[in-house]
Amino acid sequence: MQAAAQVTPLETQAVRASMVRKLAGQGIREPQVLAAMEAIERHRFVDSALAGQAYEDTSLPIGLGQTISKPSVVARMLELLVQARAQPLGRVLEIGTGCGYQAAVLSRLACEVYSIERLRGLHEKARENLRALRLANLHLLLGDGMQGYAKGAPYAAIIAAAGGQAIPPAWLEQLAPGGRLVAPVETAAGVQALVVVDHTPGGMRQTVLEGVHFVPLKAGVL
Ligand code: SAH
Numbered sequence: 112m113q114a115a116a117q118v119t120p121l122e123t124q125a126v127r128a129s130m131v132r133k134l135a136g137q138g139i140r141e142p143q144v145l146a147a148m149e150a151i152e153r154h155r156f157v158d159s160a161l162a163g164q165a166y167e168d169t170s171l172p173i174g175l176g177q178t179i180s181k182p183s184v185v186a187r188m189l190e191l192l193v194q195a196r197a198q199p200l201g202r203v204l205e206i207g208t209g210c211g212y213q214a215a216v217l218s219r220l221a222c223e224v225y226s227i228e229r230l231r232g233l234h235e236k237a238r239e240n241l242r243a244l245r246l247a248n249l250h251l252l253l254g255d256g257m258q259g260y261a262k263g264a265p266y267a268a269i270i271a272a273a274g275g276q277a278i279p280p281a282w283l284e285q286l287a288p289g290g291r292l293v294a295p296v297e298t299a300a301g302v303q304a305l306v307v308v309d310h311t312p313g314g315m316r317q318t319v320l321e322g323v324h325f326v327p328l329k330a331g332v333l
Contacts, residue, residue, distance in 0.1 A: 130166045148185070153179075189220060202265075267290050275327065302322055307320065
């Protein structure tokens with residue numbers, strides 16, 4: 112595909128439809144997730160020089176050493192969040208806004224989305240990328256997501272786009288009963304894996320899934 116900036120909206124629609132067919136072929140079943148990913152224009156969230164790769168299943172640099180997650184990983188995590196739950200989800204917290212792509216997809220799956228980023232440069236970039244979409248239920252915050260965001264709690268779902276050595280206690284405290292958290296976490300073997308935590312009547316139930324490669328979760332705001 113040539114640079115998306117030079118193709119018509121109809122053509123990028125067709126490329127997104129093809130991306131979504133591939134995701135479905137890889138096992139993504141939730142119709143709401145597929146529809147949201149078909150709707151949001153990923154090429155608008157990356158540098159114009161990279162727009163031609165926006166619908167390939169690859170992570171791409173977004174500046175300040177960070178990356179936008181690849182579509183199959185975004186789809187997998189969002190499917191885990193919405194699976195077997197009332198849709199749309201209630202309030203959702205995202206840690207790691209980055210360029211704002213996943214936040215935009217989430218805004219179509221949840222009533223309210225709070226997305227927090229620790230790097231001012233990316234927080235502002237996301238605001239710029241998202242302006243034209245006018246997503247009234249998406250709230251961008253600059254802050255240390257390791258503290259969660261108590262003002263919006265409790266959350267029906269929490270999703271992290273950066274991985275640490277453990278799940279910060281604040282996230283578990285801010286997860287509503289019946290809620291689900293999905294995050295990359297470093298396992299005992301020193302490799303990152305996707306972890307799901309369900310807040311059940313019997314307590315927090317943790318499931319470790321497949322290996323992943325996310326940027327590190329870091330404390331503090333820059
Ligand atoms: N979902 C993003 C992915 C961005 S990469 C997208 O669609 O583009 C992960 C992001 O997490 C990076 O921007 C990084 O700065 C941010 N991050 C890392 N630790 C964080 C923390 N403690 N609080 C908030 N954001 C954090």
